[in-house]
Amino acid sequence: MLTKASYTLADGTPLSDLVRVPTREVQMRALSDPEIYQLEMDRVFGKTWLLLGHESEVPNSGDFVVRDMGSDSVIVARAKDGNIHVSLNVCPHRGMRISTVDAGNTQIHKCIYHGWAFKPSGEFIGAPVEKECMHGKMMPKEELGLPQARVTLYGGIIFATWDLEGPSFEEFLGDAKWYFDTLFERSDKGLEVLGPPQRLIVRANWKAAGEQSAADGYHTLTLHRWLGEVGNYSKSGDGGSADLSPEMYGVEVSSPHGHALRCIDLGRKIKKLSGLDPAELTVDQKLEALPPPGMTREMLPQLRKHLSEEQLEVMVSMPPQVGGIFPNVLFAFVYIPQADGSVLGLTLLHAYVPKGPDQLEFVNWVLAEKDAPQELKDRMLMQSIQLFGTSGMVEQDDSDTWPHMPLAAKGARGRRSTLKYQAVYETGAPAGWPGPGIVNEGFTKDDTQWHWWLYWNELMNAKA
Amino acid sequence: MSAAQQVAENAPVIGNPIPVGAEVYNRIVGFLYQEATLLDTIRLKEWGATLAPDLVYTVPLRQTRPMSQQAQSVIRTVQHYHDNYRSIMGRIMRLTETRSAWAEDPPSRTRRMVSNVQVFATDRPDEFAVVSYLLLTRSRFDFPDMDVISGERNDLLRVDGEGFKLGRREVILDQAVLGTPNLAIFL
Numbered sequence: 001m002l003t004k005a006s007y008t009l010a011d012g013t014p015l016s017d018l019v020r021v022p023t024r025e026v027q028m029r030a031l032s033d034p035e036i037y038q039l040e041m042d043r044v045f046g047k048t049w050l051l052l053g054h055e056s057e058v059p060n061s062g063d064f065v066v067r068d069m070g071s072d073s074v075i076v077a078r079a080k081d082g083n084i085h086v087s088l089n090v091c092p093h094r095g096m097r098i099s100t101v102d103a104g105n106t107q108i109h110k111c112i113y114h115g116w117a118f119k120p121s122g123e124f125i126g127a128p129v130e131k132e133c134m135h136g137k138m139m140p141k142e143e144l145g146l147p148q149a150r151v152t153l154y155g156g157i158i159f160a161t162w163d164l165e166g167p168s169f170e171e172f173l174g175d176a177k178w179y180f181d182t183l184f185e186r187s188d189k190g191l192e193v194l195g196p197p198q199r200l201i202v203r204a205n206w207k208a209a210g211e212q213s214a215a216d217g218y219h220t221l222t223l224h225r226w227l228g229e230v231g232n233y234s235k236s237g238d239g240g241s242a243d244l245s246p247e248m249y250g251v252e253v254s255s256p257h258g259h260a261l262r263c264i265d266l267g268r269k270i271k272k273l274s275g276l277d278p279a280e281l282t283v284d285q286k287l288e289a290l291p292p293p294g295m296t297r298e299m300l301p302q303l304r305k306h307l308s309e310e311q312l313e314v315m316v317s318m319p320p321q322v323g324g325i326f327p328n329v330l331f332a333f334v335y336i337p338q339a340d341g342s343v344l345g346l347t348l349l350h351a352y353v354p355k356g357p358d359q360l361e362f363v364n365w366v367l368a369e370k371d372a373p374q375e376l377k378d379r380m381l382m383q384s385i386q387l388f389g390t391s392g393m394v395e396q397d398d399s400d401t402w403p404h405m406p407l408a409a410k411g412a413r414g415r416r417s418t419l420k421y422q423a424v425y426e427t428g429a430p431a432g433w434p435g436p437g438i439v440n441e442g443f444t445k446d447d448t449q450w451h452w453w454l455y456w457n458e459l460m461n462a463k464a
Numbered sequence: 465m466s467a468a469q470q471v472a473e474n475a476p477v478i479g480n481p482i483p484v485g486a487e488v489y490n491r492i493v494g495f496l497y498q499e500a501t502l503l504d505t506i507r508l509k510e511w512g513a514t515l516a517p518d519l520v521y522t523v524p525l526r527q528t529r530p531m532s533q534q535a536q537s538v539i540r541t542v543q544h545y546h547d548n549y550r551s552i553m554g555r556i557m558r559l560t561e562t563r564s565a566w567a568e569d570p571p572s573r574t575r576r577m578v579s580n581v582q583v584f585a586t587d588r589p590d591e592f593a594v595v596s597y598l599l600l601t602r603s604r605f606d607f608p609d610m611d612v613i614s615g616e617r618n619d620l621l622r623v624d625g626e627g628f629k630l631g632r633r634e635v636i637l638d639q640a641v642l643g644t645p646n647l648a649i650f651l
Contacts, residue, residue: 102527102640195541196525200642203609225564230557361641366542382546386554390544391523393558396567396646403607403645 006461019457025418031205032409037357043460045070049159049172051329051351052076056192062105068353075099077120086160087122087146122146155184175437176259179320182311183333187302189370194381198364198389204402206360209352213324214452215260217444223397232337248444251318253437258326258455260448263318286316293333293345294369310434328352346384358406364389421446476586478593489583495628500576508556516629519549526640567648573603590623611644
């Protein structure tokens with residue numbers, strides 16, 4: 001619920017003035033202001049479900065990885081009962097980080113400072129020299145465990161939140177779940193990671209990456225223009241040209257919770273692969289011509305066990321290919337044209353972890369269907385690395401762009417400049433579109449990103 | 465079997481070290497210096513001409529692990545680079561033949577300091593295993609921060625006429641979280 005002027009920034013600006021709803025503008029200072037950043041850590045990262053990894057990273061009892069929830073380090077560990085626990089990585093004794101490594105396996109997480117020890121579930125085991133009771137007698141052992149985040153697994157993806165009483169993950173996804181299920185809940189065995197994530201620091205505010213992930217279509221035309229010049233969408237690739245605009249048509253779905261999906265028209269690819277007019281083809285013929293990213297034709301029968309006929313229709317005509325889960329997740333389930341005329345699907349997830357007002361950590365997981373043959377996983381892995389993440393020819397341009405924005409947002413004039421989201425859909429959903437949510441068709445627009453900012457605004461101005 | 469494992473199986477057996485100052489040692493150091501010059505002066509097509517068609521070019525991830533698990537600190541599943549000759553030439557084409565390779569346009573100012581060179585004979589008379597340290601500084605725009613990338617190169621150099629071709633390069637970086645916004649540059 002919005003409460004006007006719920007908070008006033010140090011210079012007297014009401015927090016609720018940062019997002020100007022009537023003209024769809026956002027004040028640039030939001031991309032660098034330390035005061036706004038501090039508020040976000042509680043109001044956004046303390047309230048939403050955050051991506052921490054995939055359960056295939058911690059398959060066995062005792063396996064753990066160390067990740068971040070906003071500005072807090074957490075231990076993501078599988079306990080003896082098989083459940084995954086997310087514990088604050090701060091010793092309740094004297095504040096030392098308990099785990100100082102990235103990953104491993106242990107049944108006892110022991111702080112190296114004074115030796116307090118914890119189970120993978122976060123429960124306090126004890127301190128050295130038990131009979132001398134280092135932890136004192138004022139608090140029972142039960143109260144000295146590591147603070148626990150609330151955890152959920154969705155398609156094996158680990159999400160957690162500090163908001164113990166807030167909306168369930170399902171409520172958080174809302175209508176967008178119908179679409180996300182076509183990516184993450186479509187097969188018998190589900191996805192797995194192909195290895196630990198790439199990690200790198202970008203000197204930019206997390207929102208530069210977060211709002212772009214909310215399905216910024218336009219930037220592709222200019223920032224990623226090379227794809228049409230010599231890349232996978234050039235004449236040798238997709239029968240296209242330097243003009244990437246045909247890829248900008250489709251359906252965009254947004255959500256009151258800031259989630260966004262760009263559902264890009266597959267018609268031209270299916271026509272090229274099958275030699276037939278997609279309008280004349282059944283759902284099964286289209287799936288056969290171009291299986292979803294990461295799936296083989298042999299796996300196609302699995303789809304009907306998990307998804308509805310309406311979901312399959314979307315998957316074969318306008319599948320979600322890129323987009324975001326609020327606040328800081330990007331998904332890419334993309335169909336990459338290959339030099340030999342075939343198509344290779346890639347499945348990736350990114351988290352843009354806030355590391356201060358002017359810094360983010362880019363975390364990139366490369367995924368594949370567990371059931372997929374090794375040969376396909378190997379090809380997906382190589383091409384994912386070549387196009388996305390650290391050295392990826394697509395995303396290296398993104399990570400080079402964002403660092404300019406916090407600098408611009410520090411200028412006395414620049415900070416009062418605005419980000420504009422004024423390209424507004426006037427179309428609505430295509431006739432007969434079977435999916436829920438805020439749906440618009442046609443050439444990409446700004447609506448999905450605007451809805452991302454509206455939810456940010458709602459959280460930032462919510463009553464504590 | 466992953467591509468990286470296949471490479472390991474095709475790799476030659478590494479033999480004796482070649483002394484510092486030996487004729488072939490000096491020629492290899494010269495090759496590495498010349499290569500650094502080509503990359504630092506952005507003569508990427510000339511650099512491409514020094515690559516062997518069976519090139520495998522990889523940059524593993526690093527993880528912070530306890531002393532007892534150092535073998536697991538180098539990750540060769542997901543990596544930062546996982547390339548072959550064809551894909552590296554594709555990267556060069558993007559950087560040199562488009563007007564929109566923004567990650568390196570305007571280009572970074574770089575210095576590749578190559579040192580601690582060790583050369584080993586292999587069971588193939590025309591191939592040498594070369595270990596060297598790389599300290600790469602990268603400056604972009606008017607940003608005050610200088611990105612520093614440090615690591616160890618493990619190369620396989622193959623005699624090619626008077627010079628060499630790069631057949632294999634694996635760069636073991638020192639950072640678990642890279643401090644540069646991308647690897648749009650070659651290591």
